[in-house]
Amino acid sequence: MTGRLERGATYGILAVFTVLSLTPMVGILSSALAPRGSLDTGFALPSGLHWGNFADAWTRGHFGSYLGNSVLVAVAVVAISGVLSVLAAYAFGVMRFPGASLLFYLFVLGLTLPEEALVVPLYFDLRAWHLTDSYAGLILPQAAQSLAFGVFWMRTYFRQAPRSVIEAARIDGASSWTTLWRVLVPMGRPAVSTMLVMVFMWTWNEFLIALVMVSDERYRTVPLGLAFFQGQHGSDTALLAAASVLVALPVVVVYVALQRKFIAGMLGGAVKE
Known part of the structure; x- marks a missing residue:
């Protein structure tokens, strides 16, 4: 029982740190796929996947x-x-x-x-x-x-x-x-x-x-x-x-x-x- 509790606590801590690590990445990807001119903070789902943003950034920059x-x-x-x-x-x-x-x-x-x-x-x-x-x-x-x-x-x-x-x-x-x-x-x-x-x-x-x-x-x-x-x-x-x-x-x-x-x-x- 003790071993299971320790394993569960370990996985729980790892899950928390995984979520904390991935949250900024998900936010940036969400903003990158948002429509141009959008004021989303990065944690909202985009209305559509605007892959053209990457091509525009590549060309303009x-x-x-x-x-x-x-x-x-x-x-x-x-x-x-x-x-x-x-x-x-x-x-x-x-x-x-x-x-x-x-x-x-x-x-x-x-x-x-x-x-x-x-x-x-x-x-x-x-x-x-x-x-x-x-x-x-x-x-x-x-x-x-x-x-x-x-x-x-x-x-x-x-x-x-x-x-x-x-x-x-x-x-x-x-x-x-x-x-x-x-x-x-x-x-x-x-x-x-x-x-x-x-x-x-x-x-x-x-x-x-x-x-x-x-x-x-x-x-x-x-x-x-x-x-x-x-x-x-x-x-x-x-x-x-x-x-x-x-x-x-x-x-x-x-x-x-x-x-x-x-x-x-x-x-x-x-x-x-």
């Missing part, structure tokens, strides 16, 4: 070009920060060399620095190097910003990796490079996938760096494009909701596609060293 910019920036940031994080974390987690702890804590320090405190001096530095209004001005700061988390996350995995596996690879004549890419990385796919998904979400939703570094419309990303779109169509709730759905959809697709590995990586990363 130029989200096709903005989406291409965001994909390019996100893929580049994920690739750069992912490779560098794995290499640095392997050095900090497996190898032993002088100053390793000091260098690692310098990386961790990057997690404590607020983006707002760095963006202004960063802008002047990149402007002096003629990197503003360019893809490099968007990619390099975000890759460096994600590197601190990536190194911290992957170092935890490498420190938890079985030493017997590493020693067996070395006995078989595998170099450090081979041990990393052919043994440890395939074993740590959940941890790597979690890191990549989180970096992708942060990069896709990044607004401040894009706002400061980019003034040319050709390099706008979708969050920045959505902000300008809101300024132009602030009174059209349905169109704004449709544009918001278009901007958020790639992140949802990536998370749904990799959710099992993401959850496995989160559970694995929760283990204390």
Whole structure:
């Protein structure tokens, strides 16, 4: 009887949190499908399904070009920060060399620095190097910003990796490079996938760096494009909701596609060293 009560209470709590999580999403979808000019709050059923709102938002907001910019920036940031994080974390987690702890804590320090405190001096530095209004001005700061988390996350995995596996690879004549890419990385796919998904979400939703570094419309990303779109169509709730759905959809697709590995990586990363 006690087990049934506990199970029922668990399912009840999960149901409440599920409803709380889905309510904003349902509200946005309801507003996106409402007729143009509607003043619905988002929690009322639309009079009809106006799928044309998505096409209008896509065309008027130029989200096709903005989406291409965001994909390019996100893929580049994920690739750069992912490779560098794995290499640095392997050095900090497996190898032993002088100053390793000091260098690692310098990386961790990057997690404590607020983006707002760095963006202004960063802008002047990149402007002096003629990197503003360019893809490099968007990619390099975000890759460096994600590197601190990536190194911290992957170092935890490498420190938890079985030493017997590493020693067996070395006995078989595998170099450090081979041990990393052919043994440890395939074993740590959940941890790597979690890191990549989180970096992708942060990069896709990044607004401040894009706002400061980019003034040319050709390099706008979708969050920045959505902000300008809101300024132009602030009174059209349905169109704004449709544009918001278009901007958020790639992140949802990536998370749904990799959710099992993401959850496995989160559970694995929760283990204390």
